[in-house]
Amino acid sequence: MKFKDFFSFKMSEIDFPSLALVFLLSGVGLIAIYSATSFIGSEANMQYFWKQIMGIAAGLAMFIMLYSVRKSFLLSYAEVLFIVGVILIIIPFILSTVSSGTNRWINLGAFQVQPSEYMKFILIIMLAKIFSETHRSPLQPGYVLYPLGVLAIPSILVFLQPDLGTTLIYIAIFAAMLFASGYRLYYMFLILAPFITVLAAFNSWVFLVWGVIVAVIIFLNNKNVLFSVGMFLMNILVGVMTPFFWNGIKPYQQQRILTMLNPHLDPMGAGYQVIQSQIAIGSGGFHGKGFLQGTQAHLNFLPEQHTDFIFSVISEEFGFIGITLILFVYCFLVLRWFRMALTAKSTFSAMLIIGGTTALLAHIFINVGMTVGLLPVTGKPLPFISYGGSFLMTSFGLVGLVLNGNAE
């Protein structure tokens, strides 16, 4: 086997507008990092700036790799990649029992590897292969079982690390690809219903209404009475058990969940970041305080301001205008890529596009949603803009997968 069997770089087929906008966002990131790492009363710390440029270079390498990798290779070796990926996720668990530390990283001396990042690519490739296979019908309920198993293994491992954010990204990738595969909406509803039931169970009226909705949908869609009744009772059971579970956990655990949902319950603790972030954003106003003029950022009130909360720095200094422009660029890219799924040459290619785009969209929404206080603080960075080489490689890699799907 030759190198050419695995990779082929097709310069002419690269979607250059996408690449140009990605570099534009990376440039915005550089400016924001410069601002976020210079504090009043001290010199600007250029170290982060230069490291980010190196990160962009590494990201570009990752882009080229995933853009060039042949789809035939991916189809043939998807399962192998998946198994290797799962093993890599397990390794930190084993190592961490020896040396203290987090379960997320594999330390290779000079740099660290975060296997759950690469699992994003592998999961997309693996699911793209499964959802493009023709021997299972998406109209059968059992269609979901195999891909669900593929999702479950890395998700559970990553959740135990614990890394809720990445788990949610995996689930988002899976859900979008399952949806795009044409799986019956009713079946998707059945999968989703118990989770909504848990939330609905906290209010008896909401629970009652939700129960009626579940009953109506189930009995309208299913002729198998036994199956329907079973499904309905399962949901009711989940709902009834929820209060027992909630009261069974320790008060500090309840508190942690509640704070996650409402940061103002704990303004000096877990909620501090979100409140300070909202102050930074809100005080930016329409046109912002100006470059390097953000008081929240430069007086160090913002936590993690060059990584997870970089968008707050931009909001504070460039205001609603700047933010809208950046969100417009993101939106333009995401919509452009989703559209590529329609013109892709094969289902597999289309699935790669859907998976990669969804992964990026999920990152954007989880990060920005966190900085504006719509979503809990999960510590997910913003693609192309947040500081960090590892995540730049993921983001550029995902773009590589998407444009790879678009090529040929």
Add this chain to the structure above:
Amino acid sequence: MPHEVKNRMGKYRVITLFVLAFVLFMVLVIRFYSLQIVNYATYRSEAVGNMLNRIDISAPRGIVYDRNGKKLIYNVPCYNIVVYPDIIKQHPETWEKLEKLTNVSIEKLKKTMKRNQYGSYRPAIVLRNIDSKLNAVINESIQDLPGVEVSFDPIREYSNKILSGNVLGYTAEIRRRDLYKYRNLGYKLGDIIGYDGIEKQYENLLKGERGYRYKQVNSMGKPLSDQAYEQTNPIPGNALYLTIDQDMQAHAESLMTDYNGAAIMMNYENGELVACVSSPSYDSDMFTEGLTQTEWDSIVQDKRIPLFNRAIRGQYPPGSIYKMVAAMAALEKNVITPETQFECTGVYDMGGRHFKCSHVHGIENLNEAIAHSCNIYFYNVILELGVDDWSAYAKKMTFGELTGIDLPGELGGICPDRSFLDQQYGRRKWWKGMWLNMVIGQGDVLVTPLQALRYAGILATHGKVVTPHLLKTIHYTQNNSIEKPDYPISYVDDISRSTWKEIDAGMLNAVQSNWGTGRTANVPGLDMYGKTGTAQNPHGEPHGWFIGFSKLKDFPYAVVVFVEHGQSGSDIAAPVAGQLLKAYYYMREQ
């Protein structure tokens, strides 16, 4: 190959994802709109509050002048050594240098710092009120003392011509236990507040409004530069002009130094107090510099109780100065006429008890009885008059009620009447013998020197009831306007002219005749009227009283002198009263 080279992906599913993505972005944009446009003002002020540290600038308290514009209370700079805890921590050798320069041990300096410390970045006082010599030494070597600074606060200084802590009061750092009631008014721990006297009474006018300096700080509260980001200047307290005449006050103090008691002089036409002395008093300056425990103990344990303002809080039996009440009531109720005579045999028997008089006065009419201060005449009067009419006239003379003077803590004395006796001793458990004590200002009757003075004023004016007061005018610093407060004036207008004339005649003879008990108070040419009082009390020698006034048209002044255990009214009180009126008469002439 199981994979078709064909895209089977459903168009509508992709379009749904497309729309969903768009909706998610719109949600974010709307959220940003809400934060940055709709709630901009809220978040902006929160961001400003975050980055600015507010430092108080204390306002200088208002200056207090006497009626002639002489400074009674003013401010002087007080220099303190302060350290910046964060800087001095990096230069521990500074402590040793400070110890050498100040002769205060490191432990003590550090202890003081801890007590005054608010965070690492705010200066904390380590030594208060240093003298100018030490100030100069510190300033010379300030280069070698990193983290050390000399700060200054205005502190109160009180005129050293007078020693009237009871009237002027004092200022001190607000006490922890007082803080809860003052917190709503904006006071904080460490603030200076007026205690006692004028300082307390007019705290609101004197305190001024503190200013603020805003310094930019980072999230740890560390100031980023020395420059103030924004500054609101303090508004100094308003200036007060008192009715007190400093020289007169000093003179009254000097006359009273040897005695415990009170001496007050008032313009009976308008209620202005020219002098208000409670003796002994204390030096207000002691408090502003911070009392040591021994100083505090010596004040509190002083048997002469200097902190006790006898002029407004001391309640004593008034003795014979109260007799005019009975005389007025009896004349008005036609129980006696001016010609009615009673015989004084030196003792009066009632129910087997002897009620004594100071002398054997023989047969006397009302005028003689007042001038001689005969008790037995008034025993006869009260038995014919009855307690109800008598107490009604005592109340007309405003006994038993507060005068309303602008000093904190005034007490109202006791003006006994029938219901008081019923309450005190039980219905029908008391007997008429008690009246005999009460009519001569003994027994249950208690008055403050200030009440006695107002009574003198009412007698002098034939019924004008003024409110004795100390504040003459307020000079507002903010708009330079001058306010002259109004004090209530009322009239006792149901007493006949002839009665007033009889009372006048008695008081005239008491002072101006060579047989009156108050003749030691007489100042020729001042047209003096007066009445002595000698009040028996269970604690020792009788208290001496004198109330008196001049009837000169252009010199409407009344005076009260009260001397605890001062033998009799004519021994000490009356001469002091005379000297006071005389002194002020000539002082005014100049």
